Amino acid sequence: MGECLMFGLDLESRCLAAVQAEEEKTQFLIGTHNIKMDNMVLICIIYRNFSLCRLTVEGDYSRIASLSFTHPSGEVRAIASCPTNAALVATSSADFRNPNPSFGVFLWNICDDKRSLEELSKVESDRLVHCVQWEPATNRLAAVSRSTVNLFDVASSSIQASGKLPFDQDDLQFHSGTWNPHSSNMLALPEDKHLICWDIRANSESNRVRDAHAHRCMFVDFNPNLQHVVATCGDDGAIRLWDLRKPTDPLISQRPHSHWVWQVRFHPVHDQLLLSAGSDACVVLSCAQSVSSEAVDANEEDEKGEDEQDEEEVATLADGLVDRIDEHEESVYACVWSSADPWAFASLSFDGRLVVSRVSRKHKYALMQL
Numbered sequence: 001m002g003e004c005l006m007f008g009l010d011l012e013s014r015c016l017a018a019v020q021a022e023e024e025k026t027q028f029l030i031g032t033h034n035i036k037m038d039n040m041v042l043i044c045i046i047y048r049n050f051s052l053c054r055l056t057v058e059g060d061y062s063r064i065a066s067l068s069f070t071h072p073s074g075e076v077r078a079i080a081s082c083p084t085n086a087a088l089v090a091t092s093s094a095d096f097r098n099p100n101p102s103f104g105v106f107l108w109n110i111c112d113d114k115r116s117l118e119e120l121s122k123v124e125s126d127r128l129v130h131c132v133q134w135e136p137a138t139n140r141l142a143a144v145s146r147s148t149v150n151l152f153d154v155a156s157s158s159i160q161a162s163g164k165l166p167f168d169q170d171d172l173q174f175h176s177g178t179w180n181p182h183s184s185n186m187l188a189l190p191e192d193k194h195l196i197c198w199d200i201r202a203n204s205e206s207n208r209v210r211d212a213h214a215h216r217c218m219f220v221d222f223n224p225n226l227q228h229v230v231a232t233c234g235d236d237g238a239i240r241l242w243d244l245r246k247p248t249d250p251l252i253s254q255r256p257h258s259h260w261v262w263q264v265r266f267h268p269v270h271d272q273l274l275l276s277a278g279s280d281a282c283v284v285l286s287c288a289q290s291v292s293s294e295a296v297d298a299n300e301e302d303e304k305g306e307d308e309q310d311e312e313e314v315a316t317l318a319d320g321l322v323d324r325i326d327e328h329e330e331s332v333y334a335c336v337w338s339s340a341d342p343w344a345f346a347s348l349s350f351d352g353r354l355v356v357s358r359v360s361r362k363h364k365y366a367l368m369q370l
Helices: 040-047 293-303 361-368
Strands: 004-008 013-018 026-032 051-057 064-070 075-081 088-095 102-111 116-125 129-135 140-145 149-154 159-164 178-180 183-191 194-199 204-209 217-222 229-234 239-243 252-254 261-266 273-278 283-287 320-325 332-337 344-349 353-358
Touching: 004 064, 013 075, 013 332, 013 344, 026 075, 026 344, 026 353, 051 102, 051 353, 064 116, 088 129, 102 129, 116 140, 116 159, 129 178, 140 183, 178 217, 183 217, 194 217, 229 261, 261 332, 273 332, 273 344
Parallel strands: 075 129, 217 261
Antiparallel strands: 004 353, 013 026, 026 051, 051 064, 075 088, 088 102, 102 116, 129 140, 140 149, 149 159, 178 183, 183 194, 194 204, 217 229, 229 239, 239 252, 261 273, 273 283, 283 320, 332 344, 344 353
């Protein structure tokens, strides 16, 4: 593994996002939350300390600089950075300071000079929203709760409800949601142990992967280079890649973790590299070279008879474990690639420890075939 930097927060955290609109500096957003149900006074004191923290990694990866902003609406249960404006951030909040808890989706403007969050807009919810996802092409926001999915149109200073997906069964168990980068009208939703792909325009289900995992299917990510391929992870400790056109069997299945896997993400350029985070306190880099876009391109060249061998073979990564980061001590709930540096990534464990890592030079050169 390459360089690792660590940063510790005072409060528990499980929400992490890259600042997508920042293309020059490696920046991440963290939302904190802490629940103490046995003492309301203590909860009130802790709630005053709920914060949103923005971290900047120096260009030479020598240190992490941070700015903290009080999050006045309670726990941060989900966070999303605006794809086009680094100062805009959406959060899902849960406030238990009163006998009747309140939930909502908020749009904030980060005021660096005042060291505060300016509330631009909010939409109240009757239930906890545990995932917010920004769609860059349409500037839509998806808010996923246990059994409902709401859509919002985001303007420069407001959130307006624009629709609700027709899921009304109380027995549904949505765990997260991810927009398809190849189609702004498709939203993928892990539900129980299945994966549902929903066409927003047609307002109907377009694909379903049944029994994607033995237990809960926790997260899904789209391959940036192959529009029909997704990666899922679940409580069974597995990471699986699927072709949505033939969803009966996975393209590949790996078990790089010994416990639940909370998130999996494709590398933004080299889709054979996968980043995952799990309850085994590990962050893993794994490879799925055999089903990547490079393997598809190589097969197409072979079929055309353009498979001339170079004088010197270039080493490539094999399927399976590439690297493991063991710098966490508790469950790692989130991992994300940097928007400014494709070789940098961050992971966040429940105790508030953030680890910023980089792909090692050896693996980087193998991926780039240098």
